[in-house]
Amino acid sequence: MYRSVLVVVVFFAAACKGGANAASAANSNSVASGTPVTAHISDTGAAVPGPTSTTQASAPGSAPANRVPNEMGRIMVLEYHLITDHNADYARERGQFRKDLELLYNRGYRPVNMSDVLDKKLNLPRGLSPVVIVFDDASPEQFRYIENNGKLDIDPTSGMGIWLDFRKTHPDWNNKAVFCLLSGAAAGHNFFGDRGVQGQKSNWRFRKVKWLADNGFELCDHTLWHAQLNKYPDAFVQEQIARNALAIDSAVPGYKIRSMALPQGLWPKNRALASKGSWTNPKTGKTVTYDWPVVFEVAGGPMRSPYDPAFNPGKTPRIQVIGNAIENMINKLEQAGNMYISDGDPSVIARPAVGSTATATTPGAKR
Ligand SMILES: [Zn+2]
Numbered sequence: 001m002y003r004s005v006l007v008v009v010v011f012f013a014a015a016c017k018g019g020a021n022a023a024s025a026a027n028s029n030s031v032a033s034g035t036p037v038t039a040h041i042s043d044t045g046a047a048v049p050g051p052t053s054t055t056q057a058s059a060p061g062s063a064p065a066n067r068v069p070n071e072m073g074r075i076m077v078l079e080y081h082l083i084t085d086h087n088a089d090y091a092r093e094r095g096q097f098r099k100d101l102e103l104l105y106n107r108g109y110r111p112v113n114m115s116d117v118l119d120k121k122l123n124l125p126r127g128l129s130p131v132v133i134v135f136d137d138a139s140p141e142q143f144r145y146i147e148n149n150g151k152l153d154i155d156p157t158s159g160m161g162i163w164l165d166f167r168k169t170h171p172d173w174n175n176k177a178v179f180c181l182l183s184g185a186a187a188g189h190n191f192f193g194d195r196g197v198q199g200q201k202s203n204w205r206f207r208k209v210k211w212l213a214d215n216g217f218e219l220c221d222h223t224l225w226h227a228q229l230n231k232y233p234d235a236f237v238q239e240q241i242a243r244n245a246l247a248i249d250s251a252v253p254g255y256k257i258r259s260m261a262l263p264q265g266l267w268p269k270n271r272a273l274a275s276k277g278s279w280t281n282p283k284t285g286k287t288v289t290y291d292w293p294v295v296f297e298v299a300g301g302p303m304r305s306p307y308d309p310a311f312n313p314g315k316t317p318r319i320q321v322i323g324n325a326i327e328n329m330i331n332k333l334e335q336a337g338n339m340y341i342s343d344g345d346p347s348v349i350a351r352p353a354v355g356s357t358a359t360a361t362t363p364g365a366k367r
Pocket of ligand 1: 226263
């Protein structure tokens with residue numbers, strides 16, 4: 001922790017800011033970009049009438065109407081930070097967060113873990129779309145306890161409290177979301193609060209992380225204290241990542257981490273170290289290794305389907321939840337007709353039929 005004294009300033013001066021442009025500039029995953037790669041996918045769009053405002057047409061709990069299965073389509077990976085009392089680039093007001101969940105639900109989205117994407121286990125009912133929701137920085141605003149006569153309850157005003165309350169009225173909204181954790185940053189960004197920050201006790205930290213894993217959520221590495229990995233030598237980069245992985249393992253022994261999120265979207269000079277590396281504790285001589293397929297960037301649009309040959313989890317783009325970003329992206333995907341929509345059959349990959357529009361509208365055409 002001696003190093004985090006310096007980091008207090010660095011972390012909150014920068015807190016996830018500034019990296020977005022760096023990460024997104026070269027990303028080729030934008031929606032409806034008209035790139036040759038997506039050309040075949042947008043064929044489906046022409047067959048889908050009324051791409052927007054499908055919400056009213058559907059009964060509660062059912063998929064919006066007119067959703068043609070397309071398991072080659074794009075998947076949104078949403079990125080949240082604080083869930084709190086105001087909206088900002090790195091904060092979502094609580095009521096707005098609840099509205100986000102409602103919007104996603106009504107537009108046909110259901111949460112999945114990134115590991116479900118990796119494993120191609122997106123077993124959603126026909127007509128529904130997966131969405132990966134990621135919470136960065138392990139703040140108490142995301143997951144806070146309240147102590148009632150020695151019993152710990154999840155604070156209903158924390159992000160997790162709002163999530164669980166939403167589930168009460170939306171039972172098919174599963175406990176699936178990815179928490180990209182810090183275990184040694186300042187001001188409570190240490191497994192959701194320590195040393196009295198927002199009333200959180202240090203000895204609740206591991207319990208929260210374990211609760212997440214036990215209840216279906218996915219754990220992800222976000223470095224020890226949010227170090228800007230581009231600034232440091234290889235050994236330091238690996239120490240930041242490996243020591244955090246070790247902390248997660250201490251909270252949930254044997255947990256298999258499959259993803260990390262780059263603080264501020266900044267890659268280390270040696271990019272490979274984001275997903276694979278090792279660190280030897282100089283005191284004990286013990287070596288910690290890490291090796292995972294997913295590296296989350298901070299921006300870049302929706303990711304490709306795991307069935308798309310260009311799917312590249314080692315450079316997974318995300319969508320920062322700012323303003324109307326979610327609704328805008330849903331509209332964009334619907335208009336382009338290139339979002340992932342399940343066919344409800346895990347044994348079949350629904351692909352948009354190339355040229356289906358042409359053959360359907362030209363009866364008698366030579367085959
Ligand atoms: Zn962060």
